[in-house]
Structure formats: structure tokens, C-alpha cells
Amino acid sequence: MPVIDFANPTRFLTIVNRVLPWLIAATVVLFAVGLFRAVNAPDDYQQGATVKIMFLHVPAAWLGMFGWGLMSIAALGTLVWRHPLADVAGKAAAPIGAAFTFICLTTGSLWGRPTWGTYWVWDARLTSMLVLLLLYLGVLALYWTAEEPGRGARAAAILSLVGAVNLPIIKFSVDWWNTLHQPASVFRMGGSKIDPALLTPLLIMTLAFTLLFMTLHLAVMRNEILRRRVRSMRLMQAQELAEAT
Amino acid sequence: MNLGPHADFIVAAYAVTVFVVAALVAWVVLDYWAQRRILGDLEERGVTRRSQRKG
Numbered sequence: 001m002p003v004i005d006f007a008n009p010t011r012f013l014t015i016v017n018r019v020l021p022w023l024i025a026a027t028v029v030l031f032a033v034g035l036f037r038a039v040n041a042p043d044d045y046q047q048g049a050t051v052k053i054m055f056l057h058v059p060a061a062w063l064g065m066f067g068w069g070l071m072s073i074a075a076l077g078t079l080v081w082r083h084p085l086a087d088v089a090g091k092a093a094a095p096i097g098a099a100f101t102f103i104c105l106t107t108g109s110l111w112g113r114p115t116w117g118t119y120w121v122w123d124a125r126l127t128s129m130l131v132l133l134l135l136y137l138g139v140l141a142l143y144w145t146a147e148e149p150g151r152g153a154r155a156a157a158i159l160s161l162v163g164a165v166n167l168p169i170i171k172f173s174v175d176w177w178n179t180l181h182q183p184a185s186v187f188r189m190g191g192s193k194i195d196p197a198l199l200t201p202l203l204i205m206t207l208a209f210t211l212l213f214m215t216l217h218l219a220v221m222r223n224e225i226l227r228r229r230v231r232s233m234r235l236m237q238a239q240e241l242a243e244a245t
Numbered sequence: 246m247n248l249g250p251h252a253d254f255i256v257a258a259y260a261v262t263v264f265v266v267a268a269l270v271a272w273v274v275l276d277y278w279a280q281r282r283i284l285g286d287l288e289e290r291g292v293t294r295r296s297q298r299k300g
Contacts, residue, residue, distance in 0.1 A: 039246060049249040053258045060262070095272075099265050107258040114251040212266070219273045226280035232294050233287045 007085050009225050016218050023215040030208035037201035044198065053111040055202055058186065059209035060104035064132060065167055066213065067097020071139070072164040075157035085221075087153040088228075090160060091143055092220035096213060098136035105129055116180055124173035125181035128166060135163040149231075 034055070044051035070093045077086025108126070109119045120126065139156045146152020174183045185193045192199055248255050 043249070048251065049247070049255060050251050052248075052255050056258055056262045096269065099269050103262050103265050106261045110254045110258040110261075114254050216269060216273060219277065223273065223276045223280055226277070226284060229294060230280060230283050230287065233284070233292045236294065237287070237290075237292045 007083060009085060009088075012085060013222060013225060016222050020215065020218060020222075023211060023218065027208060027211040027215050030204060030211055034201060034204035034208045037204055041201050042197050047115055050111055050114050051198060053107050054198075055205045057104060057107040057111060058202060059206040060100045060107060061129070062206060063209055063213050064097055064101035064104050064129070065170060066210075067093045067100060068132060068135070068160070068163060068167060070217075071097065071160040072167075075160035078153055078157040079161075084228075087157070088221050088224045089217075090157060091153070092217055092224055094136060094139045094143065094156075096216050096220065098133060098140060100209075100213070101129065101133045101136060105133060121180050123179040123181060124177040125170065125179050128170045128173050131166055132163075132170060135159065135166065139163075149228075 038052060038055040041052065041055075043049050047054075071090045074086045074090030074093065077083045078090060105126075108129075112121075113119050139159055142156040142159060143152050146155065173179060174181055186199070186202065194202065
């Protein structure tokens with residue numbers, strides 16, 4: 001089947017209905033394994049048991065940024081090819097990405113209090129992550145308040161592309177500025193600095209959260225396609241009523 | 246399992262995450278049921294999309 005066939009909404013729905021049960025099962029299994037490994041992971045020699053917060057915080061941070069990356073690619077599809085499924089993908093990623101960014105900020109804050117002695121500092125990493133959450137809320141506001149969905153989609157796509165500038169700022173903020181947040185320790189040149197006893201559950205939890213993101217994204221896309229069908233049918237119904245009177 | 250002197254922070258982090266993820270899942274499931282129900286109602290009343298109509 002040519003790749004372009006997946007972009008047909010009806011065919012896309014058929015594929016989603018087939019794939020979703022498998023994705024849900026894989027997500028549940030990975031979370032069961034990941035949480036078991038996280039609970040039984042040893043304490044860190046400096047952080048103690050608070051290192052267990054890392055198993056939530058790191059995947060949430062990655063998915064907050066991944067969600068915006070996905071929206072930026074979808075924005076190109078909306079603005080350049082004007083494909084409706086691209087807009088559906090972008091719109092579906094926004095609430096999920098916002099939720100993971102919120103989890104990242106909250107868990108980071110709860111980790112910061114016992115480790116740094118404060119819930120929040122206005123350093124570059126934390127502030128750029130907060131900006132990401134505000135950008136997500138901005139995109140959601142554009143989608144929810146636009147009277148004409150097409151106009152809202154284009155405005156959200158432009159904001160998605162402009163906001164993508166924030167992604168390298170988040171990633172390299174710990175290198176460019178002197179921050180309280182520690183530098184990259186998982187994916188870095190020269191390999192991870194984390195002990196395998198902590199790295200393995202972290203990677204399993206990251207994979208589990210990524211599968212959860214994909215599952216939710218496909219499910220929200222399916223809902224959005226159905227919502228657009230409802231809107232289209234209601235418009236047809238209104239048109240028929242207007243012609244009959 | 247001993248979570249040490251900062252157990253409250255660890256439990257709170259997991260609780261927030263579970264709450265947010267559960268809220269997301271509930272929203273997705275409820276929205277799916279709602280859209281299916283509305284589509285079913287419209288189809289019962291004979292409303293079809295333009296693409297479903299025969300030339």
C-alpha cells in the first residue's frame with residue numbers, strides 16, 4: 001500500500017482501529033515491567049530514593065518536547081500541503097504534549113524541593129520548559145476559540161512552527177547558560193553517565209510513556225476525525241433544511 | 246519499600262502523574278463514546294455525508 005493511502009481519513013480510521021488494541025496491550029505490559037523495575041531500583045548515592053521521581057520526570061520532559069516536534073511537522077503538512085489529516089495530527093498532539101509538559105514541571109518541582117531546597121528557580125531550563133507549556137496553552141486556545149476551524153488550524157500551525165525555536169533552547173539551555181539544572185546525563189556524547197541499575201528502568205519507563213503518547217495520539221486523532229464528520233453532517237442537515245423551507 | 250525522608254515528594258509526584266494520565270485517558274474514552282453516539286443519532290435520522298451519497 002502506498003504511504004499516501006494512510007493519509008485518507010477513512011483508511012486511517014480502519015488502520016487505527018486495528019492497531020490501537022495492540023498498542024494498548026504493549027503500553028500496559030511495558031508500564032508493568034517499567035514500574036516493577038522502578039520500584040525495585042536502588043537509591044542514588046546522592047539523591048536517595050527521590051531518584052524514583054526521575055522515572056516520571058525524564059520521560060515527561062522528552063514527550064513534552066516530542067509533542068511540539070510532532071506539531072511542527074504537522075504544521076508543515078497543514079500550511080504547505082493543506083492536508084486535513086496533518087491538522088488533525090497537530091491538534092491531537094497539543095493536549096497530550098501539554099499534559100506531559102505539566103507532568104514534567106510538577107515532578108521536577110517535587111524533585112527540586114528535597115534536592116535543591118526549592119520548588120522553583122528562574123533558570124534557563126526550567127523557564128524554557130514553562131514557556132513550552134504556555135505555548136501549548138496558546139495553541140489550544142487558538143483551536144478552541146476559532147470560529148472557523150480552518151482559520152484556527154492555520155494560526156495554530158504558524159504558532160507551532162514559531163514555537164519550535166524553543167526546542168533547541170530547552171535542549172541546550174544547560175550548556176549555553178549556567179543553570180541549577182544538571183546537564184544531559186542520558187543521551188550525551190560519550191555515553192550515559194547513569195548507572196545501569198537506574199538507566200534500565202528509566203529507558204523502559206521512557207519507552208512505556210512514548211507508547212502511551214502514541215496510543216493517546218492515535219485515539220485523539222480518531223475522535224477528531226469523527227468530530228469533523230459530525231460537523232460535516234450537521235452542516236449538510238442545516239443546508240437541506242434551508243433548501244426545503 | 247523504604248522511600249526515606251522525602252517519601253511525601255515521591256508519592257506526590259507519582260500521584261500527580263497518575264491523575265493527569267487518568268484524566269487524559271478518561272477524556273479520550275468519553276469523547277469517543279460521545280462522537281460515536283452523535284454520529285449514530287445523525288445516521289438514524291438519515292443524515293449522510295456528501296461522500297456517502299450516490300451520484
